[in-house]
Amino acid sequence: MDSTFDRLKIGEKFFNSRLMLGTGKYQNMDAAVNSIAASECEIVTVAIRRLPTNLNNDSTSFFNHLDWTKHWLLPNTAGSQTAEEAIRMAFLGHELACQIGQEDNFFVKLEVISDPKYLLPDPIGTLKAAEFLVKKGFTVLPYINADPMLALHLEDLGCATVMPLGSPIGSGQGLNNLSNIKIIIENSNIPVIIDAGIGFPSEASKAMELGADGVLLNTAVSQSKNPERMAQAMNFAVKSGRLAYLAGPMTKKLYASPSSPMNQFSNF
Template sequence: RDPLVIGGRSFRSRLMTGTGKYPSLAAMQASLKASDCEIVTVAVRRVQSQAAGHLGLLEAIDWQRIWMLPNTAGCATAEEAIRVARLGRELAKLAGQEDNCFVKLEVIPDTRHLLPDPFGTLAAAEQLVKEGFTVLPYINADPLLAKRLEEAGCATVMPLGSPIGSGQGIRNAANIALIIENAKVPVVVDAGIGVPSEAAQAMEMGADALLINSAIALAGDPPAMARAMAMACEAGRSAFHAGRLPIRTNANPSSPEVGRVGS
């Protein structure tokens, strides 16, 4: 009764996860289950090239239950990303999702901090929208870039909290708040979240969803962390709806003076 709607498709869970960096396929399977997620992102190029940890990955996931979000990780230019997005559509078809045109768009020329290129991202997004894709672009938390991508027809925006896999948390909360304030499409906080408190924080701010991969896959106990993230995501969403108590400068006693001893 509070569904996440992306590209006309409705999801119950607001926590998306990924498939990279897990110690084993079994740990991944257990974690996806524990996370109760409905959307899982898959690195198209890595599946294709059967990179380490990606062999057998597709077969390990129940695509009847999980919606595939192909991503363009490893693409440094708009052209590469457009090409890989098209391959992703094929991948989804192979997994039995004929109508899946989702793509998590990553255009990342920076190999050190894996930060996305705003210009290549916009160019690729415009082309992919034209081709009928449901585009979820990965971006630096720039409010005007987010707006521009929304106007270009993107289905969400996915600002990063801090660099991929860094676990530094949300280092740019002010900008993410501005993006949320202005967006008419769902805002998915992607990258940087390391612990459940940070997941809850993003949702309390009004983010519509989260994508968390490294914090789960690289935790000491991935399935336990997956479940913790799911709870935190839901807790943050509930708090956003429930409405927090006002922040006060002074303390606020639980009762009037009448309760004081001696009164």
């Protein structure tokens, strides 16, 4: 399948890949850079708090070893406990994007997490920050619980996507919120990106088969025994799940149906 005929649109920008990759928890810089390459992802998300304020003075950062003409930076506000902190991080994220030549990049992955134990997103803080940032011209991708009503409110505010979690960040528990995720996908008029909790390629594929528009993951790759191979597996899984969704799976039946009927062209 030629991905150019099935591109992902976020805000006013188009992407061929529907897999987004994070950059934390890798053992070394080479592992991060090679995994990003193997994943064929275009969107790379980076926690603003982990980056120096002046990238040009840090030659050891993997940030300076990626080709930013081929990748799109998605700054994230990880570590922000309040809407105000997240807003500050969003503006810093844009400044860093400018340093790599992406002056038109106002993307932000909005995370407001006040719960230090379970790392669940704060819906009130997220709404507050999203409303402010949208008005300031940011392309806001909010990370949320799998809450269908919250997703609708964020869409109404003008967010470019909604990013419901499959399960808690870094847990590898998979898609524990399937029923709510299905409702969000069904009701959404903006892309739905499944973010957090995916541990296996089969789970990434399942998310895409349900009709999700993309998958964002990190720990499943960075903490695997061979991150580069896992990144490639996730790439194949997302593509496979998307193709299956577009193909339109067969309808489940209560009883068996012969796969070799008397009339080979029969639908019965």
